[in-house]
Amino acid sequence: MSATVSPLAPKSYPDMPVLRGLRMATAAAGIKYKNRTDVLLMVFDEPASVAGVFTRSKCPSAPVDFCRANLGNGRARAVVVNSGNANAFTGVKGRAATELTAKSASEAVGCDMGEIFLASTGVIGEPLDATKFAGVLGEMHEGAKGDFWLEAAKAIMTTDTYPKVATRTAEIGGVTVTINGIAKGAGMIAPDMATMLSFVATDADIAPAALQALLSAGVGPTFNSVTVDSDTSTSDTLLLFATGKAEGQVRVETAEDPRLSSFRAALNDLLKDLALQVVRDGEGARKMVEVTVTGAETDLAAKRIALSIANSPLVKTAVAGEDANWGRIVMAVGKSGEMADRDLLAIWFGDVRVAVNGERDAGYSEAAATAVMQQEDIPVRVDIGLGEGCATVWTCDLTKEYVAINGDYRS
Helix, strand or coil: CCCCCCCCCCCCCCCCCCCCCEEEEEECCCCCCCCCCCEEEEEEEEEEEEEEEECCCCCCCHHHHHHHHHHCCCEEEEEEEEEEECCCCCHHHHHHHHHHHHHHHHHHHCCCHHHEEEEEEEECCCCCCCHHHHCCHHHHHHHCECCCHHHHHHHCCCCCCCCEEEEEEEEECCEEEEEEEEEECCCCCCCCCCCCEEEEEECCCECHHHHHHHHHHHCCCCHHHECCCCCCCCCCEEEEEECCCCCCCCCECCCCCHHHHHHHHHHHHHHHHHHHHHHHCCCCCCCEEEEEEEEECCHHHHHHHHHHHHCCHHHHHHHHCCCCCCHHHHHHHHCCCCCCCHHHCEEEECCEEEEECCEECCCCCHHHHHHHHCCCEEEEEEECCCCCEEEEEEEECCCHHHHHHHHCCCC
16 A cells, blocks of 8 residues: 555545445455455355456456356355455466365355355466465454445555545335445556456345346446556456345346336446546546547547547646646547547637637637646546547546556565
8 A cells, every 4th residue: 555645535435334234354364465454355144146347358367267257156155355466367376276265265154166256456477375365264254244344445455545435325116225335446447347346235136137237337437437547457356246135125137127227326326436536546646637528420439539538648647747738639539540530629628628620729828728737636528520429538647656656566
């Protein structure tokens, strides 16, 4: 964990309510650092519905393979998460580590290995000694408690400077249900299905297929619309669990059920909250940038253009230097590979239009544009002028601190 907390960190944390049917415990197993909490166990008293989305990386970690294999069962009794080692690119040893962890967890909880889910975060390529924490899972299971969300979020941090938690309530058929979530991530963030690690749970009673449909749709405008450094992790995992323990709750079988409208909105809002907390903790970040693209050929084209802008090192360093260098936005639009017409382009920093119809705005004010760049939160808008496609993505600036953190990450 970085010594200084990001200036973009939340000023306070929400009170995270206990979620019926779910208990948690943490431990310090010495996976990478001594005396640092690095293992999290989430236990469901009875099998919970589970949905998941994972990295699209072609070099996924062993835990991602393990979760994918178990997801089809649709049931979860426990999740084991470790930080300090990603258990990625670890070959046969990596698979052996997941087997040992799952076996130990299933014995501790008293369930089938097909009901265990695993996630790991940290260094890639280092074999993970799962014996370090396999032996403590029994004690963790006995000591697990419901009021433990903030501690759980702390246990999965690596270069994060603050724990990421969020909670929402919704109504399903007149019954109030709760959704809680935690996430971790600060670098190697360009999620492609999910963010590095995030775990969301609800006491609603929703069938696995419906839960999966809700989650798959929910990640598009949230976790898949944030980027810190354009690098997609090997370990991206987002799991959603439903314990079904809300009092008076009737089971919902399909995502099309009209009773899910309030839940869907609350879930999407929570996913966005967690995703933006990840961006606001981007390694070395001092500013958050919201990039909105309108007037593209399609929504997908708009998103690709927005990501081209958000991932540009030149755009991000200009933001870090509070330089209203809108020419770099023009560059990023032009290289995106999507249709654009130079002479139709318009660009805004905040409410200040800096360029229009393919040239600098006649009323351009360097002072007004610079004032926007001096803010902590910077909105950038680009209108392509070709169609109806639109998209918004979020990123952060690229500072010397990012280079410092990643220059000696393994030491």
